[in-house]
Amino acid sequence: MMQYKKIVSALVLSGLVASPIIAFANDSAELEELRGLVQELNQKVKILERKDEIAQEIAATAKKETPVVNTTKDGFGFQSADGNFKIKLRGLLQVDERNYSNVGGLGADGKNISGFDLRRIRPIVEGTVYDKYDFRFAPEFGEAKTANATSTSGIVDAYVDARFQPWFQVRAGKFKPYVGLERLQSGGELKFIERSYVSNNILPNRDLGAAIHGDLLDGKLNYSAGIYNGVVDGGDNSTAQDTNQDKEYALRIFTTPFKDSDNLVAGLGFGLAATHGNFKGTTTASGLPNYKTAGQESNFFTYSSGVFGNGNRDRLSPQAYYYYGPFGLIAEYARVSQDVSNGALSNRLDNDAWQIAASYLLTGEDASFKGVKPSQPFDTEKGGWGAWELVARYQENDIDSGAFSSGTAAGVVTTTRYADPRNNARSAKSWAAGVNWYLNQNVKLALDYENTSFNGGGNANAAGTAGAGSFIDIANRPSERTLFTRLQLSY
Amino acid sequence: MKKTLLSIVLAAAVLNFAAVTVASAKEVTLLNVSYDPTRELYVDYNAAFSKYWQTKTGDIVKVNQSHGGSGKQARAVIDGLQADVATLALAYDVDQLYEKGKLIPQDWQKRLQHNSSPYTSTIVFLVRKGNPKNIKDWDDVVKPGISVITPNPKTSGGARWNYLAAYAYALKHNNNDDAKAKEFVGKLYKNVPVLDSGARGSTTTFVERGIGDVLLAWENEAFLAQKELGAGKVEIVVPSLSILAEPPVTVVDKFAKKHGNEAVAKAYLEYLYSDEAQDIIGKNYYRPTSEAAAKKYESQFPKLNLVKIDDVFGGWTKAQKTHFSDGGVFDQIYQK
Numbered sequence: 001m002m003q004y005k006k007i008v009s010a011l012v013l014s015g016l017v018a019s020p021i022i023a024f025a026n027d028s029a030e031l032e033e034l035r036g037l038v039q040e041l042n043q044k045v046k047i048l049e050r051k052d053e054i055a056q057e058i059a060a061t062a063k064k065e066t067p068v069v070n071t072t073k074d075g076f077g078f079q080s081a082d083g084n085f086k087i088k089l090r091g092l093l094q095v096d097e098r099n100y101s102n103v104g105g106l107g108a109d110g111k112n113i114s115g116f117d118l119r120r121i122r123p124i125v126e127g128t129v130y131d132k133y134d135f136r137f138a139p140e141f142g143e144a145k146t147a148n149a150t151s152t153s154g155i156v157d158a159y160v161d162a163r164f165q166p167w168f169q170v171r172a173g174k175f176k177p178y179v180g181l182e183r184l185q186s187g188g189e190l191k192f193i194e195r196s197y198v199s200n201n202i203l204p205n206r207d208l209g210a211a212i213h214g215d216l217l218d219g220k221l222n223y224s225a226g227i228y229n230g231v232v233d234g235g236d237n238s239t240a241q242d243t244n245q246d247k248e249y250a251l252r253i254f255t256t257p258f259k260d261s262d263n264l265v266a267g268l269g270f271g272l273a274a275t276h277g278n279f280k281g282t283t284t285a286s287g288l289p290n291y292k293t294a295g296q297e298s299n300f301f302t303y304s305s306g307v308f309g310n311g312n313r314d315r316l317s318p319q320a321y322y323y324y325g326p327f328g329l330i331a332e333y334a335r336v337s338q339d340v341s342n343g344a345l346s347n348r349l350d351n352d353a354w355q356i357a358a359s360y361l362l363t364g365e366d367a368s369f370k371g372v373k374p375s376q377p378f379d380t381e382k383g384g385w386g387a388w389e390l391v392a393r394y395q396e397n398d399i400d401s402g403a404f405s406s407g408t409a410a411g412v413v414t415t416t417r418y419a420d421p422r423n424n425a426r427s428a429k430s431w432a433a434g435v436n437w438y439l440n441q442n443v444k445l446a447l448d449y450e451n452t453s454f455n456g457g458g459n460a461n462a463a464g465t466a467g468a469g470s471f472i473d474i475a476n477r478p479s480e481r482t483l484f485t486r487l488q489l490s491y
Numbered sequence: 492m493k494k495t496l497l498s499i500v501l502a503a504a505v506l507n508f509a510a511v512t513v514a515s516a517k518e519v520t521l522l523n524v525s526y527d528p529t530r531e532l533y534v535d536y537n538a539a540f541s542k543y544w545q546t547k548t549g550d551i552v553k554v555n556q557s558h559g560g561s562g563k564q565a566r567a568v569i570d571g572l573q574a575d576v577a578t579l580a581l582a583y584d585v586d587q588l589y590e591k592g593k594l595i596p597q598d599w600q601k602r603l604q605h606n607s608s609p610y611t612s613t614i615v616f617l618v619r620k621g622n623p624k625n626i627k628d629w630d631d632v633v634k635p636g637i638s639v640i641t642p643n644p645k646t647s648g649g650a651r652w653n654y655l656a657a658y659a660y661a662l663k664h665n666n667n668d669d670a671k672a673k674e675f676v677g678k679l680y681k682n683v684p685v686l687d688s689g690a691r692g693s694t695t696t697f698v699e700r701g702i703g704d705v706l707l708a709w710e711n712e713a714f715l716a717q718k719e720l721g722a723g724k725v726e727i728v729v730p731s732l733s734i735l736a737e738p739p740v741t742v743v744d745k746f747a748k749k750h751g752n753e754a755v756a757k758a759y760l761e762y763l764y765s766d767e768a769q770d771i772i773g774k775n776y777y778r779p780t781s782e783a784a785a786k787k788y789e790s791q792f793p794k795l796n797l798v799k800i801d802d803v804f805g806g807w808t809k810a811q812k813t814h815f816s817d818g819g820v821f822d823q824i825y826q827k
Contacts, residue, residue, distance in 0.1 A: 043638065046702045047684045053700075054687060 075491045084131060090124040092188045093489045094142070101481040104298025113297060118142045119486070120187055122156060134161040136175075156206065156236075165214065171226075172210040174237070178224035178252045179203050179273045181319035181332050182355075188490035189371040191328070191389075192432060193448045194296050196355035197397035201291045202334040203317060204228070204275070205236040207248070220257055222271075226250045230277045230313075233289035233336055233351075244287070248277035254319070267323030269369075275315040281308035288340065291351070291397055294430040294452045295482040301399050301425060301457075303340070307418045310346060311339025321369055328359040328367035340403075342418050349403050349418070355395035359436075362388040377440035387438040391448075398427040407471030421474055425457030444488040452480040516549040519755050522746075523554055524574035526561035526648050526738070527689035528712040532775040533578070539771060540762050544755065552755060560689035561648025568594065573746040575756040580648020582606070582739050583807035594745040608737035609763035610777035613797055614649075614656040616728040617697065617706040617713045624704045628730050629660040632705055633678040640696050640703035642687045644815050648738070649690035651815060653707040656734040658814070659803045663732060677824035698725060709736070710792070711776035727793075735797040 069078045070088075077088035096117040103113065121141035128134050138157040159173025176183055180203035182195050194200070211226025230248030231237045254271030281287030287309035291301040317334040335352040361367055365375050365387050376384030404421040407413045411422070434448035454477035523533060537554040544552045557564065557572065561580035568574045569592040579585050585607075588594045600607045618626050624637060632639055642650040654676060661675035662668070685702065687693045690712055697706035698716050705728075708716065713727045740760050747756040762768055769784035778792055779785045804810035814820045 043684075043702065046700055050685050050696050050700050050702055054685065054692070058688070 085127070085129055087125065087127040090126060090491055091489070092120050092122040092124065094119040094121075094187075095487045096193065097485045098295075099483040100295055100297060102478050103295065104293050104300060104477075104480055119193075122187075124157075132163045134163065135159065136161075166219070167214040167216050168212065169214050170210065170212050174206060174208050177204045177207050177209065177226055177228055177248075177250050177275070178211055178213060179250050179275060179315070180317060180334070181254075181271070181273075181321065182330060185369060186371070186490075188444075188488060189369075191330075191357060191359050191391045191436065192393060192434060193446055193484040193486050194294065196332065196357070196393065196395045197291070197294070197353035197428065197430075198317070198332045198334045198355050198395070199234070200296065201234045201289070201397050202336050202351065202353045203234070203273075203315060204231045204248075204250075205234055207231050207235075207237045208242075209247075211250070218260070220255060220259055222252075222254045224250070224252045230279060232287060232309075233291070233315075233338075235289065244279050244281075246278040248275055248313075250275045264324060265322075267368075268320070269322075270318070270320035273315075273317045273319065275313075277313050278311060279309050279313055281310065283308055288338070291399070291428070293428055293480050294395070294432070294450045295480055298480075300397075300428045300454055300477070301419065303403075304342065304405075304419050307340055307342045309338060310341035311348075313338050323367045323369070326361035326364055326367055329357070331356045340418055342416065345416065345418075347402055347418070349400040351397075351399050351403075353395065353397040355393060357391065357393035357395075359389055359391045362390060371441070372436075372438045373441050374438045378437075386440060387436075389436040389438070391432075391434045391436060393432045394430070395432075396427060396429045399424070401426065409472045411471055413471075421456055421471065422459045423457055425454035425477055427455040429453050429455075442489060442491045444486070444490075446484075446486040446488065448482075448484045450482045450484075452482075454479070516545075516551060518551045518553065519752060521552060521554045521575040521752055521756060521759060522557065522573065523576050523578055523759075524557045524564050524568055524572060524743075525578040526564060526580040527558055527642075527691040528649065528694075528709050528715070529578060529738075530556065530558050530691070531715065532711070532772065532777060535771045535775060536763070536768055539767055540759055543762060543765075543767070544758065550755070552759075554759070558689075558691070560642065560646035560650075562651075563646045563688060568592070568743060568746075573749070574743045575747040575750060575752045576740065576759055577743050578738065578740040580736070580738050581651060581807060582737070583811045584648060585739050585741050586807070588741070588743060592745075594743050595741055596744065599741045600739060602742075603740065603760060604764055605780045606737065607739040607741060607760075609740060609760075609768070609780055610738065610772045611780065612710045612736045612738065612777055613733045613795070614652050614707060614730075614736065615710050615713050615733065615793075616730060617708045617716055617725050618704065618728050620724055620726055622726065622728060626705050626728055629657055629675075629679075629732070630664075632657070632707075633675060633682065635682075637682050637705065638684055638703040639679060639682040639705055639707065640685070640687075640693050641683055641707040642690055642693045644821050646688040647690055647693075649709050649712075649736075650686075650693075651810075652709075652734055652736045654814065654821065655800060655804060655810060656730075656732070656798075657707075659734055659798045660730070660732045662803065663798075673820055673824055676820075680821075680825045710778075714776035714791075729793040729795050732796045732798065734803075735799050 065081050067078055067080055075088050075090040077086060079086040096119045098117050099114045119142050122138050124136065124138040126136045136157050136159055140154055140156045155174060157175055159171055159175040161169060161171040163169045180199050183199045183203055183205065207228040207230065209226055209228030211224050213224035215222050228248045228250060229237055229242040230244065250273065252271060252273035254269060256269040258265045258268060279287050283306045286303060286307060288303045288307065290299040293300050314337045315334060317332065319332040322329045333352065333354040335350055337348055337350050339346065339348050359367055361372065363375065363385065365372055372387050372389065374387035378384055378386035403418045404426065405413050405417040406415045430450055430452040432448055432450035434446060437445040439445065456474050456476060458475035458477040525533060533556050541552045544550060561584045565579060565584040565587045568577060568588060577585060577588060582600060585599065589597050589599065616626060626632060631637065641653045644650040644654050657676050657679055658672050661672035665671035685696060687696055690709055693706060694708065694712055694716055696702050717725055717727055740763065742756045742760060747753045764781065766781065766783065769779040769781040772779045773784050773788035779788060800807060800810060
């Protein structure tokens with residue numbers, strides 16, 4: 001608007017206006033006319049200035065009331081002008097190409113199940129109301145081809161998290177119980193295409209319940225205590241009502257004592273988690289799990305028909321991670337002690353699993369528990385190659401020897417227990433190696449090869465015959481081999 | 492010795508009583524959502540009421556004020572601005588608190604004297620010192636070349652009073668011919684170079700920014716501008732006819748109840764009718780409704796022919812629908 005003032009001044013000072021003043025200085029009528037003209041121009045300038053001022057006031061007010069739309073690398077969202085209401089739209093899509101050989105160690109070549117698979121299809125809605133109350137709603141449209149899948153869709157997460165204080169927060173709904181370290185890692189941030197036996201076979205996946213949790217000591221100590229309906233090992237509870245009388249209680253404490261330092265152990269975190277529940281199953285609703293092979297397509301251990309959970313189920317899981325520069329390591333152990341019955345026979349079985357997995361970012365980015373941010377996104381024109389990561393893992397899942405029946409050389413059962421050793425392995429041991437290519441923070445390509453060997457369980461088809469297949473000489477299942485690839489989009 | 496002992500006991504009792512009183516006193520915060528030119532009035536009134544209330548109950552009242560165009564303020568309350576009381580420019584805007592928000596009862600206007608209007612005002616002209624454009628009545632305002640400052644009737648209560656005063660004048664001088672009255676106000680708004688959202692904004696435009704030949708103003712705003720905001724630069728011209736503006740007040744029941752402020756909010760408005768408050772009203776150039784205060788400040792206010800909205804326009808609901816609703820007369824005559 002200052003330019004209008006300048007125009008008026010220029011007119012007054014310039015020949016256009018000044019010349020007539022000089023030329024007709026004695027003509028008062030002309031002077032009056034010029035004076036009027038200047039005043040008129042002055043008014044017009046002031047009006048324009050005022051209109052601009054009012055427009056700015058209106059714009060400032062509108063800005064305070066206009067919802068804000070965000071589109072960032074972290075997703076799409078919008079929020080009210082006062083920030084009290086926020087919605088974020090996120091998603092996770094995993095397109096796998098899976099190749100199996102000797103599925104579950106049972107001799108099948110796996111061609112019939114090898115192929116493309118939509119492992120996770122999750123449109124996710126997250127939000128915050130009144131600054132402190134977060135919510136997350138995530139349906140699942142994938143997961144059709146995992147062992148024991150009962151449905152192809154459902155609700156993965158549906159919870160509210162009230163952040164009263166950093167050290168006192170309450171979460172309720174369906175969510176990941178605060179137990180397993182790798183389980184708490186987002187499905188889009190995993191180092192391997194499938195999680196370990198610890199997560200998939202022993203510790204709970206998702207459950208319905210409520211938990212208090214929070215960070216103490218400047219975030220160096222995280223705690224949680226929750227009460228849940230209770231799920232079988234590796235289980236994902238549906239949203240249906242609880243079917244037993246007791247609840248499962250979970251406690252976890254995890255610390256990163258050196259996290260703000262700059263020494264070698266700054267990226268060290270370790271903790272301990274435990275659950276306890278008391279459940280009584282029936283011969284038709286056993287309340288007992290099946291343990292899957294690493295390929296997630298077949299079980300290597302299943303309790304015999306008629307066996308059911310009958311008492312306490314306790315889990316204990318020490319866990320740790322370590323990150324230093326591009327190097328990452330996660331180590332986790334879990335043991336479940338389960339009371340079981342088979343007719344008049346009862347026992348407490350201890351099954352356990354553990355894993356150790358290492359990762360190294362060839363392109364030099366910092367490794368972390370929460371995904372990888374490529375320093376240079378893949379771009380052929382700009383020359384960026386994204387982030388490349390090598391990963392390796394060893395894991396085991398061991399079944400309590402007390403679970404297995406024993407028999408004669410002829411394969412006749414002499415001692416009935418809880419599982420037939422002829423067609424159930426006593427352990428599964430897997431090693432895996434792979435490479436991850438993070439094209440950018442949202443798109444990832446992954447390739448994993450995994451070899452799983454079994455102890456026992458290899459004579460199911462020859463039961464009752466002498467020699468191979470007898471209880472005395474139960475062969476090991478042949479190794480399962482898988483080659484998985486994945487294209488993942490997460491935002 | 493006995494006297495000393497008695498004095499000590501009495502002093503202790505007094506101190507104890509005072510301590511109990513202080514300890515039991517509570518702080519109350521009210522929000523008064525009002526229209527644009529009432530800032531100064533309620534600053535004075537709030538101080539008086541707080542003193543009165545503390546003396547009466549021991550409680551300390553703090554009154555927060557919110558000001559803006561009356562229509563805009565009503566919408567803000569409907570949209571969630573949690574006012575304990577609303578003191579707006581016209582009854583239609585208060586009606587909306589019932590119609591659109593069910594925040595108050597339908598018969599809110601019957602709860603206090605004078606249809607819940609503790610003060611009145613009217614519309615006058617404010618012109619430049621010496622009245623260089625010789626503006627004396629409404630006919631002068633609509634002449635070509637006269638620059639008129641008035642706020643937007645869509646957002647400002649005062650602007651609606653301005654509009655209706657001009658319209659009433661035109662009806663009177665054209666045998667109640669609506670077409671001619673429309674033409675009259677059409678000419679008036681052709682002379683308006685800028686529309687502010689509220690009356691105080693228009694005063695700023697006229698007095699501080701130096702725009703326009705005449706400001707159509709609340710009477711109290713005109714006095715304030717003449718004596719304080721633009722002292723020595725402007726003067727008041729009283730038209731031959733204007734309109735009686737009756738700004739109403741109400742407790743916003745839903746929010747006052749929610750805040751636990753019902754009693755104090757009710758008392759806050761009732762006290763507006765007290766002698767002390769009516770005196771403050773007069774001092775701030777609003778026309779008091781009490782006889783005593785009206786008489787005291789009689790000489791302050793010019794005598795002019797004031798018409799009532801009910802008589803000329805059939806009440807606020809009808810006037811709003813005809814003139815200020817979307818597609819109404821104002822939209823028809825106002826060319827942006």
